[in-house]
Amino acid sequence: MLDALSSLGGGFAEVFTLYNVLLIFAAGLIGTVVGALPGLGPSAGIALMLPLTFGMTHISGLCLLTGVYMGTMYGGRITSILINTPGDAPAIITAMDGYPMMQQGKGGLALGISAVSSFIGGLFGLAVLVFFAPVVANYAIHLGAPEYFLLMAVGLSTIILLAGDNILKALIMACFGILIGTIGADYVSGQMRFIYTIELIEGIDFVAIIIGLYGLGEVFYNLEKSMVMKLGKPSLNLREYIPSRAALKESAAPTVRGSVLGTIIGIVPGAGATVATFLDYALEKRLSKTPEKFGKGAIAGLAGPEATNNASVPGSLIPLITLGIPGSGGTAIMLGALIMFGLQPGPLLMVNSGDIVWAMIAGLILANLFLLLSNVLMIPVFVNLLRAVQSNLASVVIALCVVGAFSLSYSTFNIWIALIFGVVGYLMRKNDYPTGPFILAVVLGPLAENYFRRAVMMGQGDAGIFLDRPISLSLITLMGLILVGTVLAKRVMNARRRRIESGTD
Amino acid sequence: MKWSELILLAGLVAFSGVLQKDSLALDYNSGGGFGPGFIPLNFAIVTILLAGVIGTQSFLRSKARDPEDNDAEPATWFASLAAPLGTIALLFVATFFMEFGSVLLPLAVVTTVVSTVFLKHGLAKAAGLTVVTLAVIYAIFSLWLNIPVI
Numbered sequence: 001m002l003d004a005l006s007s008l009g010g011g012f013a014e015v016f017t018l019y020n021v022l023l024i025f026a027a028g029l030i031g032t033v034v035g036a037l038p039g040l041g042p043s044a045g046i047a048l049m050l051p052l053t054f055g056m057t058h059i060s061g062l063c064l065l066t067g068v069y070m071g072t073m074y075g076g077r078i079t080s081i082l083i084n085t086p087g088d089a090p091a092i093i094t095a096m097d098g099y100p101m102m103q104q105g106k107g108g109l110a111l112g113i114s115a116v117s118s119f120i121g122g123l124f125g126l127a128v129l130v131f132f133a134p135v136v137a138n139y140a141i142h143l144g145a146p147e148y149f150l151l152m153a154v155g156l157s158t159i160i161l162l163a164g165d166n167i168l169k170a171l172i173m174a175c176f177g178i179l180i181g182t183i184g185a186d187y188v189s190g191q192m193r194f195i196y197t198i199e200l201i202e203g204i205d206f207v208a209i210i211i212g213l214y215g216l217g218e219v220f221y222n223l224e225k226s227m228v229m230k231l232g233k234p235s236l237n238l239r240e241y242i243p244s245r246a247a248l249k250e251s252a253a254p255t256v257r258g259s260v261l262g263t264i265i266g267i268v269p270g271a272g273a274t275v276a277t278f279l280d281y282a283l284e285k286r287l288s289k290t291p292e293k294f295g296k297g298a299i300a301g302l303a304g305p306e307a308t309n310n311a312s313v314p315g316s317l318i319p320l321i322t323l324g325i326p327g328s329g330g331t332a333i334m335l336g337a338l339i340m341f342g343l344q345p346g347p348l349l350m351v352n353s354g355d356i357v358w359a360m361i362a363g364l365i366l367a368n369l370f371l372l373l374s375n376v377l378m379i380p381v382f383v384n385l386l387r388a389v390q391s392n393l394a395s396v397v398i399a400l401c402v403v404g405a406f407s408l409s410y411s412t413f414n415i416w417i418a419l420i421f422g423v424v425g426y427l428m429r430k431n432d433y434p435t436g437p438f439i440l441a442v443v444l445g446p447l448a449e450n451y452f453r454r455a456v457m458m459g460q461g462d463a464g465i466f467l468d469r470p471i472s473l474s475l476i477t478l479m480g481l482i483l484v485g486t487v488l489a490k491r492v493m494n495a496r497r498r499r500i501e502s503g504t505d
Numbered sequence: 506m507k508w509s510e511l512i513l514l515a516g517l518v519a520f521s522g523v524l525q526k527d528s529l530a531l532d533y534n535s536g537g538g539f540g541p542g543f544i545p546l547n548f549a550i551v552t553i554l555l556a557g558v559i560g561t562q563s564f565l566r567s568k569a570r571d572p573e574d575n576d577a578e579p580a581t582w583f584a585s586l587a588a589p590l591g592t593i594a595l596l597f598v599a600t601f602f603m604e605f606g607s608v609l610l611p612l613a614v615v616t617t618v619v620s621t622v623f624l625k626h627g628l629a630k631a632a633g634l635t636v637v638t639l640a641v642i643y644a645i646f647s648l649w650l651n652i653p654v655i
Binding site: 193422430 | 645
């Protein structure tokens with residue numbers, strides 16, 4: 001425990017420069033606005049910010065990305081409460097009690113309570129990340145190629161969790177992602193594969209893909225839907241946003257329960273914040289002495305899921321940092337960013353690049369603190385920013401995407417790539433093809449192929465190498481459990497979600 | 506079946522078909538293990554098969570749901586998709602012109618047209634927005650990060 005605190009102290013020492021502190025503050029603000037905009041979520045926020053990290057140190061770049069990621073989790077609740085339009089999927093449940101509070105003239109209180117619960121949830125998740133991640137990493141450092149392959153396979157098996165309603169659609173997207181990952185020089189033999197133009201020697205740039213998929217694709221989709229927000233004029237009276245002692249007392253127990261649940265579910269690859277918030281809402285309603293108030297402005301129904309939502313972010317970073325397993329679209333992009341920075345995600349990340357990882361965690365703690373302050377004190381600023389950006393969102397995002405893609409190699413090649421994937425992303429979004437499995441496969445596919453072929457070579461063509469070692473066998477069992485368990489869990493959660501939405505639970 | 510889904514699946518089949526054909530030229534096995542052709546060949550085949558299954562499922566489901574809707578779709582499709590299709594077309598043309606040196610100039614035209622035509626802003630507001638957006642982008646990328654965006 002002392003080692004973890006000492007490492008965290010080292011991380012703070014790295015982060016505490018004026019430049020980094022300002023960057024984290026700005027990242028939180030940008031993330032909050034992006035998260036609040038319907039149609040743009042954590043993945044889009046990180047995708048749009050990735051090009052900005054090119055001129056930065058690894059630590060500054062990662063602080064920017066994680067700050068934006070954390071900020072989007074705070075931002076989603078603003079439009080949920082103000083206009084009953086969730087900024088992202090985990091904020092759907094926030095609208096159920098947040099918007100009724102707004103209608104009762106308690107919008108400021110709802111925003112204040114949700115900000116405090118988000119902060120506590122985030123802080124709890126970060127504490128678990130600080131003390132739990134090194135323990136997992138210590139166990140994970142003695143792995144060979146077969147285990148690495150199986151770890152990647154466990155990551156890829158989470159595709160079933162990101163699948164949405166149609167598993168076949170998720171599978172075809174994963175296959176497409178794996179095929180995209182095969183373009184370029186082969187890791188093992190050095191042979192060139194599918195090099196139709198010289199720029200493809202190192203493969204298709206991951207950042208260009210996500211800029212297209214999440215940036216341009218979302219713009220095209222939103223242009224078709226012509227989404228408009230009517231935000232009204234926010235009050236400038238700060239007292240309205242600071243919760244009273246009684247309100248804080250009422251929200252305390254749900255916040256603690258939400259923090260624990262969110263962290264645990266965040267650690268499970270693929271389960272994600274959305275599932276966690278629905279489960280927490282059901283739990284709070286069941287535990288409440290006044291369940292009839294849920295859906296009509298219950299503080300517990302707002303505070304619990306908000307804490308859950310924000311606790312799941314640090315929770316989801318634990319398998320990412322310690323094992324290299326991303327469990328969501330957002331963490332898959334973070335994984336891609338780590339690779340882009342030249343870091344090797346997986347069990348050795350905390351050994352080889354511990355200083356960077358601890359600085360990133362310190363940055364997250366700072367971001368969480370800044371986000372609490374900004375989300376209580378700066379709500380009118382956010383609402384006005386949202387109003388300004390929303391009506392011009394398409395132009396701003398297009399400009400950022402095009403310049404971002406250009407800056408990858410100072411040529412138009414990556415703009416073409418981003419455009420193509422923008423069209424692909426638009427068609428996927430229109431037809432409910434999930435983007436998570438595709439991104440996961442693009443990131444993990446080449447690594448999995450590399451370790452798989454090396455492992456088979458080690459076993460001289462015998463696939464028994466995957467069954468001989470106890471860790472491999474455990475990972476295969478884990479993969480089986482993920483596949484079977486999540487299919488069953490999904491059915492239960494869908495049934496529960498339907499009951500919550502119909503108001504019978 | 507939606508036209509947009511048909512285009513997506515046809516595109517996936519075409520892409521996988523090309524990779525499948527070209528992966529035949531790569532080694533399937535090598536040195537007691539698998540060669541560079543192993544993954545692309547197999548996954549291209551699986552992708553094509555999955556596209557076939559999903560396409561068939563989708564076609565049968567849409568036929569069962571409301572056959573008249575499917576027949577009428579192409580006409581309404583283009584009418585409702587003017588904004589995204591127009592923006593995509595504009596971006597393709599603009600990217601072609603970016604090959605001649607400037608990124609920001611063609612981009613300025615795109616954002617102004619998108620603002621005026623698709624977001625229904627007045628020309629003055631659209632031009633002002635474009636100038637402000639591109640000035641901020643120039644300041645961040647070119648002046649702060651030293652990325653040569655002009």
